[in-house]
Amino acid sequence: MRKSNKRLQRLILVCVIALVILIGLIIAITMISKPTSGTGTGPNPTETESELSTEEILAQLKAQLIVDADHLATTYDYDGAIALIQTWEGYTEDTELTAKIAEYEATKATCVRVNMEDLTHIFYHSLVVDPERCFNPDDYQGRGNYEWMTTISEFNKITQEMYDRGYVIVGLHDLYRYETDENGNQIMVENDIYLPEGKKAFVLSFDDLSYYHSYDNYGYAARLLVDENGKVINEYIDADGNVHYGAYDYVPLLDQFIAEHPDASYHGAKGTVALTGYNGVLGYRTDESYSFDNIDNPDINKDKRLWLKNHPEFTLEAERAAAKEVADAMKENGWTFASHTWGHLSVGKKSLASLKTDNEKWQKNVAPIVGETNVIIFAHGTDLGNWPKYNLSDEKVEYFMSQGFDVFCNVDSNLHRTYFGGTYLRQGRRNLDGIRFWYNLSGEQNNLSDLFDINEIIDPLRPDYTLFLD
């Protein structure tokens, strides 16, 4: 809701600026035409021309207003579309504009409220660009890549197929709103999301967008950056060491898909990205542990020390500024961020003291780049308690809630799992990755067919799963 309000405010601001320019133009045109109109007695051609061009300007502004309002309506933001039309002075007298409002209201009236019980939540990791380098049954990372990862081709096919089946991305933040109960306490309640009949809402999240050192040379993108047009793109280094810029991971791929299919997303929502901090974020080495003071410190991971040795030009400030530029552009474009714990910890197994230290590192090193968040997506699929209710006096639950977290996500294979706990929200997520694919290909599980046919989407470059069985 906050996101779409922000977008609406921006559109209204653009309209106000356009109106100010228009008024300025009218004044300028009037002043230019005045001396001419004072000298003649007959009809004045300059005056007629200037009247026409004012009308033209007005017509252009109105046409743009309708394009913008139509775009909002395409993203199911009918209230936003109506509010935008209503910024036009005298809209009630304009039949074209009142017809537009009637059209949005009529479509809105046919929409159906999303049942949170039916909502599915899927997630991915960074996408594999080069399957040949990525999947290797003979080494730990290569096996892990096969189990946990999805290729670009698989992601694109799933995205298209889910769109064709009527799935619409809704933001995690669109699921709830805050209200004050009769005792004056803030509570979290189910939000009202309306979609046209036949459309199915789903939530999308992505884990570990850091481009860890462990991904190096396995055929993943290297980092994200903002191009000269303000678009978020990837840097990718191929097997021969050539550097490419473009869409090599889900951020630019999904941005592109939704630009082409705006009705794939409710109010322009994209996904929630869960970030650790230990190797930095978004492909930038933004953590304070990246310091030349640590270059020979045996307590610091050797990947970091090697990276520092290979990057004598490194400064923490420059890395953080570049990462923040990417994060800001992503937020502007419908993406949101969550904590994944700084150190990719299993919250169920770790002590309260270590979770506190870890969260402090996240708040110090990650939050200044991506902003504060109330969402935590647990690493390793662990959780703070059994389903569905948390024990609110559990010290870990108490701690995370005291730190402002009230949306908690884990990993499970249930098709739908959402629980509103009064002051918090829990949601289970489905991994769309190699391990899930192979369980479905082998017939051991059947828990993907509501989304797509596994045989249609599996990447032919993915080696046979039997090679990866123990």
Ligand SMILES: [Zn+2]
């Ligand atoms: Zn993770």
